[in-house]
Structures are given as C-alpha cells and as structure tokens.
Amino acid sequence: MQATGRLRGVLPGIIAKPNGNRSSDRLLIWLVVPVFIISILPILRLGFEGVMVGGVPSFDYFHDVLGNSSTWRATANSLYTAGLGTIISLLIGGAFAFLVALTDIRAKAALVFCFMIPMMIPPQITALSWVQLTGPSSALLNAIGMAPPLGSPQPLYSAEGIALLLGIQHASIVFLTLRANLRMLPREQIEAARLAGARGGRLWWQIILPLTSPGLIAGTAMAFVTALGNFGIPAMLGIPAGYQTLPTLIYQKLAGFGPSVLGEVSVLAMLIGAIAICGVALHHRLLSKRDYRLMGMVGRPLDVKLGARRSLVEMALWTVLVAILVIPLLALFTTALVPAFGVKLTFANATFEAFHEVMFVQPSTIRAFQNSFVLSVGAAVTLVLMCLPLAYVMVRRPSNLTKLINLLVEVPYALPGVVLAIACILLFIRIPLIDVSLYGTLAIIFVAYLARFLVIALRPVMNSFTQLDPALEEAAQACGAGLSRRLRDILLPLAAPSAAAGALLVFLTAFNELTVSALLWSAGNETLGVLIFNLDDSGDTVLASAVAVLVVLVVIALMSCFQLAARRLPKGVVPWQT
Amino acid sequence: MADINLSRITKCFGDYRAVNQVSLDIADGEFVALLGPSGCGKTTLLRLLAGFEEPDHGQISLGGQIMASPENNVMISPEDRNLGIVFQSYALWPHMTVARNVGYPLEVRGLGRADQDRKIAEALDIVALGPYANRSPSELSGGQRQRVALARCLVMEPRAVLLDEPLANLDVHLRETMQQAFLDFHRRTGATMIYVTHDQSEAMAMADRIAVMDKGHIRQMAAPETLYREPADLMVAGFVGAGAVLPVQGVTVGSNGNCSVQLGQSSITARICPKLADGLTTANAGLCLRPEDVWVIDDAPLRGQVDDCVYLGGRFRLSVRIGADQTLPVYANRRARIGEQVGLQVNDGWVFDRMSGEAA
Ligand SMILES: Nc1ncnc2c1ncn2[C@@H]1O[C@H](COP(=O)(O)OP(=O)(O)O)[C@@H](O)[C@H]1O
Ligand SMILES: [Mg+2]
Secondary structure (H helix, E strand, O other), X not given: OHHHHHHOOOOXXXXXXXXXXXXXXXXXXHHHHHHHHHHHHHHHHHHHHHHEEOOEEOOHHHHHHHOOHHHHXXXXXXXXXXXXXXXXXXXXXXXXXXXXXXXXXXXXXXXXXXXXXXXXXXXXXXXXXXXXXXXXXXXXXXXXXXXXOOOOOOOOOOHHHHHHHHHHHHXXXXXXXXXXXHHOOOHHHHHHHHHOOOOHHHHHHHHHHHHOHHHHHHHHHHHHHHHHHOOHHHXXXXXXXXXXXXXXXXHHHHHHOOOOHHHHHHHHHHHHHHHHHHHHHHHHHHHHOOOOOOOOOOOOOOOEOOHHHHHHHXXXXXXXXXXXXXXXHHHHHHHHHOOOOOOOOOOOOOOOHHHHHHHHHOHHHHHHHHHHHHHHHHHHHHHHHHHHHHHHHHHHOOOHXXXXXXXXXXXXXXXXXXXXXXXXXXXXXXXXXXXXXXXXXXXXXXXXXXXXXXXXXXXXXXXXXXXXXXHHHHHHHXXXXXXXXXXXXXXXXXXXXXXXXXXXXXXXXXXXXXXXXXXHOXXXXXXXXXXXXXXXXXXXXXXXXXXXXXXXXXXXXXXHHHXXXXXXOOOOOOOOOO | OOOEEEEEEEEEEOOEEEEEEEEEXXXXXXXXXXXXXXXXXXXXXXXXXXXXXXXXXXXXXXXXXXEEEHHHOEEOOHHHOOEEEEOOOOOOOOOOOHHHHHHHHHHHOOOOHHHHHHHHHHHHHHOOOHHHOOOOHHHOOHHHHHHHHHHHHHHOOOOEEEEEOOOOOOOHHHHHHHHHHHHHHHHHHOOEXXXXXXXXXXXXXXXXXXXXXXXXXXXXXXXXXXXXXXXXXXXXXXXXXXXXXXXXXXXXXXXXXXXXXXXXXXXXXXXXXXXXXXXXXXXXXXXXXXXXXXXXXXXXXXXXXXXXXXXXXXXXXXXXXXXXXXXXXXXEOOOOXXXXXXXEEEOXXXXXXXOOOOOO
C-alpha cells in the first residue's frame, strides 16, 4: 500500500484503491472538494497574480520584493514578535491550563471564564486599551492621577510591546488546546508515575509534560501562526514606532495602490505562507515522533494537592488575570464613559451618552451584531460538521493527500486577513462556470471565514482523534457499525469536548474579526469589527470603545448562557467548565 | 457460528513479516488458543481475522464465505463479518452506560426497543452484571469491565468471538474466575472462540486446541495434551509446560513408536516422533522430559546433583544437574539438600528432531 501510494504521487487518495470498498475512501473525495474550493483555490488564485506580469509568466515580482531589504527586515521583525509572543502565550496559557486541569485550586470555572475573555476583544481594541492605559492621555491613569507626563515615550510602541500583547491575546489558544488534551489524561498514568517514586518537578517534567506534549506542540504552533498573521496589534503599536512586520508591510503596499500592488502583495503573502508552513511542518514532525495514545479509560481528572501553596498559586493566577483582563477592560470602559476622547474622567462628567448613541441612534450597531452573530455561529457550526469527518480521515487514513491538506489548510489562517480577503475577491467576484458574484454579499465574508477558521476547528478535533484508543472505534466496527454510525455514536461524543472547544474558538475569533471583513464588507453587511474600526478610524474613539464594551458584554452574556446549559451538555463541551 | 479457514496468510509491516504463511482450520464451536511469546504476531493474526488489517497474501474464509483474498480483490470490512471481539483494553465506550454498551450491536441492527432490553438483560445476567446496567463503565472494576465487553459480544450472536489477551490486565484470582466465566460462556453459547494469550497455563486450561506461534509462523497446532506430550519442535517444547530438552545420541528405533536412547550411563525407553522414526537422521535428536516423567529413586543408576529445591505445596520441585550443563526439573516427595546426589529413574520421554522448524 505504501509503495503504490508513493507511485501515485501526491494525489493517491483521490483514486480509490482498486479493491477499496472502504467508505472512508469515498468520504475523502466528498471532503476534499469543498476544502479545496474554500481554502486552497483562493490562495492559488492570488498566487497566480504573483507569477504573472502583464499577462505573461514572470518572476519580476519575486525579484522586486525579495531583493528589497525592507522585506527581510519585516520578515525578521515578524519572526521576532511572533516568536516572543508565542513564548509569552505558552507561559501564560500553559500555566493556567496545567494548574486548572490538574490541581485542586478553587474557583476554577470563574478563572477559566475570565481567562477566555481577552481573546474575545479584537486585537486592535486590545492594543487601543493598552495604549490608552499606559500612555500620557490614559483616561484611567488620569482619573487616579498617575498618568505619565505628556510627551513621554509610550513603552508599548516597541517590538517587545507588540510581542507582549500578541502573547496575551493568544494565551487562550494555548490554554484551550492544552486543556482539551489534559482532560483525556487518565489519572492512572500519573498515579503510576507517583507510585514509581516520581514526585514534584520530576512528575511534571518526565510524565505530565511528555504526555501532554501533543497538546502543547499543537497549541504552540497555532499561537505562532496566529501571531504571525496578526495585523491589529503591530498596526497600532508598530506603525507609530516605524516598526514593520509582514502584515503591516502588506497593508502599506495595499494603501499605496499601483499597477504592481497585487503582484507584490501576492509574493509577500507567499512569504508569510511559507513561514507558516515551515512552522506547521515542524509541528507535524515533532508530533509524528510521538504516538502517545492514552490507553484505557478516560477517567476522573487528577487533583494534585497543592497544600499550603494553594492560596499563593491562586493569588498569582488572579493577579495575572487582573493585569491582562480587568485593567485593559477598565481602560476601555473609562474611555467609553468620557464625554470626548482625551478628556479627564471624573464622577461629574461620566456619561452613558456614547452607549445611547451606538445602541439607539445608529442603526448599524444592531445590524452589525446580527451579521457578526450569524457569520460566526454559521462558521462555527459548518466547520465543526466538516472537521469531524475530515479530522477522522486525516488521522486514521493518512495518505500523501491528507498530509498535503494538513499543511495547506494552515495557509488561509496564517495569511493576514487582508490578503485572504483579496484572494477571495479575486476568486469570487465572478465565480467561473456558474457566473455568480458573491462580492457585496454576506456570503463572501462567510466563505472567507470558513477558509480562515477551518484550521482552528480542525486542530482540536484531530488532536483528540490522535489520542483516542483505536480499539474504541474498532469495537464499534466489530458490532456492525458503518463509518457514519461510528462517527455519530462513538467518535462524535468522544471528540465532542474538543469539537466544542474548536467551535467556541471559531465563534469567539469570528465574532470580533476585523481584518478579513475590512475589505469584504458592504453597506448593510458590516461586521462588528468593521464597525468598531470605522468608528475609531473616523475619530469616534469613544463610540468605538462603547461598541467594544457592548461586544464584550454580549460575549460574556453568551458564555453565561453556555454555563447555564452546561449541566445538560456532555461533560467537557463547555471548555471553562470543570 | 461458522468454521474458520486461513490459508497461507501473510501480512507485512514494511519489510517485516508479522504473520508469515499461516494456515489454520478452526471447526465450528471450537475453542482455540493462539499462544506465543509477545511480539510473535498473535494480535496481528486476530486483527486479520476481524478485518482490521488486510492480508498481503492468502485467503481467509468464514463458514465457506471468503472474507479476505487480495488475489481476488475481496476484502469484507469488519462491520460486515459479524465477529465479536474482546480487546485487552476492553474498549468500552465511556460515554455510554453499561446497558447501552452491551446493547449497541442491537441498536446498530435496528432491533426494537423491547427486544433490545430483553436481550441486554439476558446478556448481563449471563455475565452476572444485571444490577450494574445503569452504571457508567468508569464505575466498574477491571473484571466487571471485561465481562461487559464479553456481554457486548454475546448479544450480537457472532459467528465467532475473538479475544485478545483478555485477562492480561486482571489479577491472578480474578483471572481464574474469568477463565471459568469464559468456559461457561463457551459451553452455553457453543460459539467458536479464538483466544490470544502469551500465558501457556491459560491456554492449556481452556482451549480445545492450541496453535503455538513464533515469529509469525504457526509452529504446531494440537490439543493441549498433545502439545505437552509430543511437541513438534524445540520452541514448542520449551514454551509449553515445564521440562527440559536434552540432546541425545544413540537413538534406537523400536516398534509401536517407541525407541531407546542413551542418557548418561543408562539406557531409557521413550516415545519417538514418527517423522524422526521414518528413517530420517537422528543426529539432531532431542529428548523432552517433563517433571512427572522422572522419579527420584535413591538407587537408580542415573545420578545427578541437586541445584535447587522449591516447595510447591504437597511436593517439591528439584532442579537436578546431570552432566555438565544439563538440568532436569523433577518432582520429589521429600526436601533435598542443595548439592546432594540423587538417583533418577526416567519412565517416559519424547524424542523429536531438535532442528525442525528452525529453517523456516
Ligand atoms: N501497525 C503496525 N505497524 C508496524 N508494525 C506492527 C504493527 N502492528 C504490529 N507490528 C509489529 O508486528 C509484530 C507482531 O505484533 P503483534 O501481532 O502485536 O504481536 P503479539 O500480539 O503477538 O504480541 C511486532 O513486531 C510489532 O512490532
Ligand atoms: Mg498482542
């Protein structure tokens, strides 16, 4: 089988095996076509722009872009900020995941609940609130009289400032992936290690860390790729400091508008795509060396007793939360309450005028809420339904084709949103064959979201399939259950916690998404991210903050609904529930 | 229920032949054990039967129906084979109750609710787990989980039940109870059972016939007593039962499958393998002696020195050294001092070709 696979080159799975009566082979074809159209075709279309100059194939754009020193400076900056940011995410998210999942700290649900919120704040809002928080015109610091003097430098306008915010922004990604993994860690394996005499640091380093390394590696890779494509934070913090990363370089190229813009953007996009693929390929290499399928019963979670140190650990966790969540949110909130941006907030001048304005005067706010809600819920549901069979085929029936898909689905996520948006416009402005245009409708944003967030939904599910004891599925097979039945009765419930975590990630990321929809929106089809950005861009920072506060409140309300429904859902579906 | 035929089955993982030219015929209702050291290909053979692996060569048929035959492009998938399988890890679904685990095969077959409940109750009664129907598998002990897995096989009335080291995770006491449970199950249902184990005493206690595997080959397939009394080659003689194989010279073939061999200064009478007796060379002859074949008699001419003495309850097992590097396990009624000289009388033995099977 291996030999024939090699002979058929990169497309072995499309041709069913000669005696292939396996339904998974047929399944693959049904999965590959939509995945190809959604996430690979737009990128190919954009790539086409990069290798065609005036209608003839040429490498001129490559020469221009790769020969330019600003390209390489931006690449180095991107690698530095994304790398450092990933380390910060890993430290924060990893510490939270381990402590929450494996120890007896109190108020876990509340901790996790709060820890999820930073991810829901759009990056540029995060950046905005931190700049407002730390800068000389900080409404919060001014209110308490601790603002730095006017004219002093803003410490966040630096590479490390960008990395710090990237790290905070993406810590929940590491947290969620790792937590799904820790849930499946059978208590027996850790107990066995403790009986073997492993304790304290040894237990963590030699048993728990290796067993959870698939989740750690997957979370790290995802955080890195996300940070690499992030536009909001380097735009808000880097541009004032003259510090360019690849996404901001692309943005500035696009702003320039010339005949060669598309070609140059296409080459830069390929560069980011190549870095992302390298990161992901490394991730797969690392993972393929470890097949830590956790055998046996997925049992009761572990409860390491922290003893006297418990209060200390709890205090440290809450302090981190206050720093990364409460203070920036407070900054945002105070900005929404001032009568005009830059004015010092006092009890006398605090006003809810901005909230009234955005909720009852401007019709676009409610419309944007509706649009973003439909788009993010639709994307989350569609993607999870797609990802369950796709992840199954990729994990259980690996072929060269699935390995290729595995790498390519990463690209639309790693590319800056504007690049994906351009790719989608190029492809869908007039769909070949059926001659329909999606441009100017909500549908083009939806398709772009599917492409962009496919990988977010896919990874956690793949991760949990990798860890599932194959005998669980084989037992069902021996009972006579065909593939679709096994997916429904056995694999879906067992992967439900991961799938739900994936869906939630998609929902939360899509709800506030800006960079993709920034180019794809049209009147009546604006998203929340676009609304906030447009308000902020036109100088209505106070209104923008008000909408951002509303968004955070709505998301918290939605999360609370999940929390209330949690008792009726299978265990682990609600990620912040213990 | 159906008979199972494997004909020259080969399965490779890369260049490694995990199962090599295996042929097996298992009759309807038979209890067959697949016995062999760890890594010899037992699980692979079982998975080939179940349909989780596809053979590279050969043919598998079940009740006369071809299940897998790469030469003819036939590969029936596991869900269509109607075989029950009990995994070493039990493979119970943690998100279903015990009753739903057991009833799942019926659910798949679309049986009515009432029929399902009746059959589930019956199956749970057979494995004595009736009161546990509504528990979750994680609330059961190892032995109970194993019995749930067995009940799950039982309800689907499979053509055969395949068990992969089902007792390996259980404690010794529970193992005996479960052995009895499997035997009762076999008697009650008359199901064809194929039982994989690396534990020879387990195989001997339960199976009608045992297939001994080594390095992907089947070395011998026979009833337990035949394996024990008449091992076909050195590997089987060493793997099944206690005892020793001594190289012997001076084999004189007699009548009725008997022969006389020279052991030390004395000449003893033993049974001889027909293949060896049929005029083949006796240069590589080996004598297999089981402990109960050798008695300690003080004035017997064959002398040896006691190396070790272990009390087994009721009797002692001695390791007696005869010659430079040959030790025999023998049973004795009294304790012996280490180093003591004893006399041994050999009442029975089995002479076979020590080198047979090695070429393969
Ligand atoms: N899926 C597989 N891929 C590669 N090698 C395998 C696979 N399954 C089993 N093997 C190899 O085949 C040999 C037989 O394995 P197995 O049938 O599990 O042995 P047993 O069950 O007798 O202990 C072993 O050497 C094992 O490493
Ligand atoms: Mg095995």
